[in-house]
Amino acid sequence: MSLNEVWILAEQKNGKIQVVSYELLNRARTLADKLNVPLAAILMGCNIAEDEVQELIYRGADEVYLIEHTILNDFLAEPYSNALCHLIDVYKPQILLAGATSTGRTLLPHVAVRKHTGLTADCTILDIEENTGNLLQTRPAIGGNILATIKTPKARPQMATVRPHSTKPASRNPYRQGTLIKPLIPEKCFVSRVKKLDFIEDKTQEISLQQADVVVAAGRGLGRAENFKYIEELAKLLNGAIGASRDVVDRGWITYPHQVGLSGKTVTPKLYMAIGISGAIQHIAGMQTSETIIAINKDPDAQIFKLADLGIVGDALEILPVLIEKLKQYKSQHEQEVTE
Amino acid sequence: MKLIIPIKQVPETGNVKMDENTGTMIREGVESIINPLDLYAIELGIRIKEKFGGEITVISMGPQKAIEAIKEAIAMGCDNGILLSDKRFGGADTWATSYTLSKAIKKIGNFDLIICGERATDGDTGQVGPGIASFLDLPLSTFTSEITYMDEKMMHVKRLVEGGYELLELPLPSLLTVVKEISDPRLPTLHGKQKAKKVEIPIWGPEDIDAELDNIGLKGSPTRVVKTFHPQVSRNGEKYVTRDLESIEKAIEKLINLFKDKQVI
Numbered sequence: 001m002s003l004n005e006v007w008i009l010a011e012q013k014n015g016k017i018q019v020v021s022y023e024l025l026n027r028a029r030t031l032a033d034k035l036n037v038p039l040a041a042i043l044m045g046c047n048i049a050e051d052e053v054q055e056l057i058y059r060g061a062d063e064v065y066l067i068e069h070t071i072l073n074d075f076l077a078e079p080y081s082n083a084l085c086h087l088i089d090v091y092k093p094q095i096l097l098a099g100a101t102s103t104g105r106t107l108l109p110h111v112a113v114r115k116h117t118g119l120t121a122d123c124t125i126l127d128i129e130e131n132t133g134n135l136l137q138t139r140p141a142i143g144g145n146i147l148a149t150i151k152t153p154k155a156r157p158q159m160a161t162v163r164p165h166s167t168k169p170a171s172r173n174p175y176r177q178g179t180l181i182k183p184l185i186p187e188k189c190f191v192s193r194v195k196k197l198d199f200i201e202d203k204t205q206e207i208s209l210q211q212a213d214v215v216v217a218a219g220r221g222l223g224r225a226e227n228f229k230y231i232e233e234l235a236k237l238l239n240g241a242i243g244a245s246r247d248v249v250d251r252g253w254i255t256y257p258h259q260v261g262l263s264g265k266t267v268t269p270k271l272y273m274a275i276g277i278s279g280a281i282q283h284i285a286g287m288q289t290s291e292t293i294i295a296i297n298k299d300p301d302a303q304i305f306k307l308a309d310l311g312i313v314g315d316a317l318e319i320l321p322v323l324i325e326k327l328k329q330y331k332s333q334h335e336q337e338v339t340e
Numbered sequence: 341m342k343l344i345i346p347i348k349q350v351p352e353t354g355n356v357k358m359d360e361n362t363g364t365m366i367r368e369g370v371e372s373i374i375n376p377l378d379l380y381a382i383e384l385g386i387r388i389k390e391k392f393g394g395e396i397t398v399i400s401m402g403p404q405k406a407i408e409a410i411k412e413a414i415a416m417g418c419d420n421g422i423l424l425s426d427k428r429f430g431g432a433d434t435w436a437t438s439y440t441l442s443k444a445i446k447k448i449g450n451f452d453l454i455i456c457g458e459r460a461t462d463g464d465t466g467q468v469g470p471g472i473a474s475f476l477d478l479p480l481s482t483f484t485s486e487i488t489y490m491d492e493k494m495m496h497v498k499r500l501v502e503g504g505y506e507l508l509e510l511p512l513p514s515l516l517t518v519v520k521e522i523s524d525p526r527l528p529t530l531h532g533k534q535k536a537k538k539v540e541i542p543i544w545g546p547e548d549i550d551a552e553l554d555n556i557g558l559k560g561s562p563t564r565v566v567k568t569f570h571p572q573v574s575r576n577g578e579k580y581v582t583r584d585l586e587s588i589e590k591a592i593e594k595l596i597n598l599f600k601d602k603q604v605i
Contacts, residue, residue: 074506077470077480102501106482109467113438113474118562121434121465129566136566142462148568155562193479194514197496198507208502214604238604249520256485256521257500262461263376263520271602282461292602293575294595300581306574310598312591314582323592330596330605 005063005091006032007157009084009098009107010043010056017043017052019211020099022169024162025060027126028097029170031135034128037094038062040181042087044080046073057178059170065091065181071190074199075103081110082189088115090183093157095135097126100161100266101210112159118152119159122266124166124289125149134158144285164210165268166289205257207241214240215269217260217287218248221276221297221316225253230320231275237327243267243287245277261286276316279304341394341492342451343385345418346441346472347378349402349409350462374409377457379416383523384516385455386417388490394452395419399444401429401437407541414536415528422448426545431558434463438471440556443549445476452492454515458483469517479514485521 008028010021025041032039040063041056048068056064065087071079084107088096096111098104100122112119125138125147134151135158141148152158209215216235218228228242235242243260244253260267262282272290277283279295279302287293288307295308296316305311312319352371374382385396398413400406401424410421424444432440445454454473459466466482473480481497485505489496492512499506500519510516528536546556554560582588599605 077473077482081474102483102499105466106470106480109434109438109470110474110480112435112467112562113471116435116562118433118435119467120563121467140571141464141568144571146568147571149566150563151566152562153564193511194481195509196506197509200498200505200507202504205503210502238599240604256519259520262464271599271604285464288571292598293577294598300579305579306576308579309575309577310594311577311579312582312595313579314588314591319582319588319591322588323595326592326596327599327605334605 003037004094004156005038005040006035006095007040007042007093007097009096009104010041011099011101011103012043012045012048012052015045015048015052017055019169020101020164021056022059023164023167024097024099025056026167026170027162028095029060031095031126031128035094035133040065040093042084043067044072044083046070053180055172058172058174058176060176061178063179063181065183067183067185069190071192074196075107076192076194076196077106077110078192078194079190080107081114082191083185084111085114086185086189087183088157096157096159098161100163104161108159108161115157117155117157117159118150119161120150121161122163123160124163126160126162135160140285140289144288145281163266163268163289202257204242204255207239209241209243209258209260209265210267212241212267213270214238214273215243215260215267215271215287215290216240216273216275217243217245217277218275219245219277220247221278222248222253223317225251227317228254230317230324233324234273234320234327237324237331238271240269240271245280245283274304274308275320277304278302279307341388341392341453343388343394343396344445344448344451344454345378345381345385345396345398345413346454346456346468347382347398347400347409347413348375348460349373349400349406350375350460372405372408374412375457375460375462377459377461377520379457379525380518380520380522381455381457382413382416382418383525384487384518386526387523388453389417392492397422397448399424399441399448401425401432401440404543410541411536411539412528414539415532416526417532420539421541423541423543424549425543428546428553428557431561432556433561433563434465434467434471435562436556436560438468438475439560440549440551441468442472442475443551444544445472447544447549452512454478454513456515456517458517458519466517469515473515476515479510481508481510481514482517484516484518
């Protein structure tokens, strides 16, 4: 069996490691242990604090390859791809995983083409094939109606993007030891024809839909755009993100970044609430891997109830105001108990 | 401005029903359509052409039937199309597809911009757009939601990322993959449909694009499907019907208990 390493691509934003990196470490730790090879995290950025790097080791990395350059401060496809391709050429990992984020889903196809290797998108299950040691990559296909298991039998590294939030972040062990490696990357790698000019924060996306533990999503059953105020309030009380069906996005009740489904985002929260959403196949494709699903719908025959762990048949507009009130009461009582 | 728009013909999933016993999609009578996300790319292309003049070439890889999709794009306002169709292209994964489309684009020659839909609704990978940019060594913006400025040499675009939008500057030629926010696709016009009828769509095979046979189709694909299986979609959870205020209160109790149970409150 080859001793080539298993790699994950760590992501950072303003120097802070993103939680998707720890999820990848959790998945990859199992794979590396099965293969009995080291697990390394690749971290690209600029002036990354030492304790951020250390955190990757605490959470399961045996090695961290740290590449720092001013041009790597924010994700740019060209220098990231150049540096990663160089690193692959030198160290020849057998597996490379990244999050199925805007970064992972841009960088990995770019690198896979240049390294002439296979890449599987948005995997939800990863395993090692007995005897061959190949990576088995399972992903939902055709709108989540089937699951397909895919492998890359010959080319290396075997590459996959992994659905964010589809596993728990690796737990932290502050006694874990690991090695920091600062590989030498040729200066010519650090060029980009594309320039990043600015970042415009979207306040309504404060809690990232794909990283949220709770998603409160609404559809046409809400009746009108103004009623989204209930969804906002409920999401706030549950510390969740706001989702929506395609239908209400097309109607302009809420913006596209909130759309869940086949032509929007795929989410895997701990709890998904589908409120006034009938459960069209396109919507289901984007949320069916949620841990727990609650549906509220007037129509007792709505598709969404088949998926729900708890289904409430009723008018969302009658239920929501009461639910919000009860939650507020519960929270204030609970806070009192805590302070007492 | 010379634009190239790669598109894909996909099964129409809009009205698809699921077979409750097998958990599979009922494909009977399912129509083929242009990948819905490619429509946004086509619309953006037409708007750029309306502003700067020029020509839009649509390319697609698929069976002969995919000519319909190319004709529809022309009916919307694109100018010409090329179909890549050959048995040897069959079974391609995203690597081989990106390779094949890149070779065709090289054959077409000069262009200013390639616009792709962010992903196709059937394969759902979003890997072919960035793959083409990589093969052709083009500047790339994925998840593009708006062009805020454009001239003959460069453009400023907004890119939808986690928590907001990035503002990028790209020189031309380059490649964009676009999301729904970028445009509102128009319908084909009668005049466009008449034009599309007359346009000859050349069909290219591997020899026409100088493709290495080892790099196309299943043979050129680094990945292999090991197996497919049906996920357990149905959860058969509790269903509680509310009829009056009392039952609503009961429903809310159930909800709050579940919130506590799942530790979200």
